[in-house]
Amino acid sequence: MAVENNFINGIQERGYIKIGLPPYNTPPAYYIDPKTKELSGYDVDFARKLASELEVDVKFYRNSKDFNDLVRRVGAKEFDLAMGKLGTTYERLFNAFPVQYMKLRHAILANRQSLEKNDLRSGLPDFGDRLKNSSIRIGRMGGSIWDTEVRRVFPNAKIIKFKDWGEVKEALFEGRVDAIYRDATEIKAIVYQDPNLAIQYVPILFEDELTMTSIFMSESGKFGFSDFLKFFIDREWGEIKNDSAIFEEFQDYYNSLSKFQP
Structure with missing residues (x-):
């Protein structure tokens, strides 16, 4: 049978x-x-x-x-x-x-001035650890894995939830958050749309954080x-x-x- x-x-x-x-x-x-x-x-x-x-x-x-x-x-x-x-x-x-x-690697798109105000300069040898332990404001999308992942990776940050990805990006460009968090394909796509954004915002990819x-x-x-x-x-x-x-x-x-x- x-x-x-x-x-x-x-x-x-x-x-x-x-x-x-x-x-x-x-x-x-x-x-x-x-x-x-x-x-x-x-x-x-x-x-x-x-x-x-x-x-x-x-x-x-x-x-x-x-x-x-x-x-x-x-x-x-x-x-x-x-x-x-x-x-x-x-x-x-x-x-x-x-x-x-x-x-997919985790990534953030951060306002350069906000990083400098928080004494976070990418040239520092301990930049990654300092960033993860900072208290910067990070926007994330509700109802997604980023609800939990951003709190795990950035335990001291002020996490602000938004309804969808469009609202998350809008909050960054309006200065309501210092950075936004998602996977590398989504973060890099923002810079592809307007390379001039790199003047004010920096994408940071985390090699040690994978989804x-x-x-x-x-x-x-x-x-x-x-x-x-x-x-x-x-x-x-x-x-x-x-x-x-x-x-x-x-x-x-x-x-x-x-x-x-x-």
């Missing part, structure tokens, strides 16, 4: 895989293309290719409240998988099971689908990608952000 995989069989009998995505636009990972009005990005392409290997269609669900809610919902079996640059934290492991497919970025699933998904997913990542994705690989593969996208294209 053949042993069946009930999780995969259920997807195939339904005829489509249910993928939960965050309710944001985060190019080049996942976003509504302004030209085509279609959902696009490398996470979207990943999901569609995965569906093709299962010989089913894919349906995307983008109605979660935030990143944390998305992970909770997949753990409650509302989707088959949840993805979209989802970092792994202890809190999320209470709700769902991860399979890693990226690792384990994962695809999440329920307990039944862990036992029924994690091996298939890991094989797919190895065969189709090629490796657990870091932010340098993302920049290299999507260099055309990042270059297109610049306001100063020839």
Whole structure:
């Protein structure tokens, strides 16, 4: 008698895989293309290719409240998988099971004058430790891993929560915070958009702080689908990608952000 995989069989009998995505636009990972009005990005392409290997269609669900809610919902079996640059934290492991497919460095974009006022000069040999133990004001996005990670990395900082990434960036440029915190792909993208920002703001990447970025699933998904997913990542994705690989593969996208294209 053949042993069946009930999780995969259920997807195939339904005829489509249910993928939960965050309710944001985060190019080049996942976003509504302004030209085509279609959902696009490398996470979207990943999901569609995965569906093709299962010989089913894919349906995307983008109605979660935030990143944390998305992970909770997949753990409650509302989707088959949840993805979209989802970092792994202890809190999320209470709700769902991860399979890693990226690792991204942590980064901040800081106001140069604010750093100098706090006696934080990048030339100092202990700059990294001094920065992490400083009391600067850092903006972060609510409902994300940065809620917990920024407090872990910057235990003495004044942490200010904002609704979304747009509000976080606005707070920095309006002087309401000294720095903003997220992964390297998001921080460097801001500088790509306007290289002149480098006059007033400095991006700082932390080589010793990495986010384990994962695809999440329920307990039944862990036992029924994690091996298939890991094989797919190895065969189709090629490796657990870091932010340098993302920049290299999507260099055309990042270059297109610049306001100063020839």
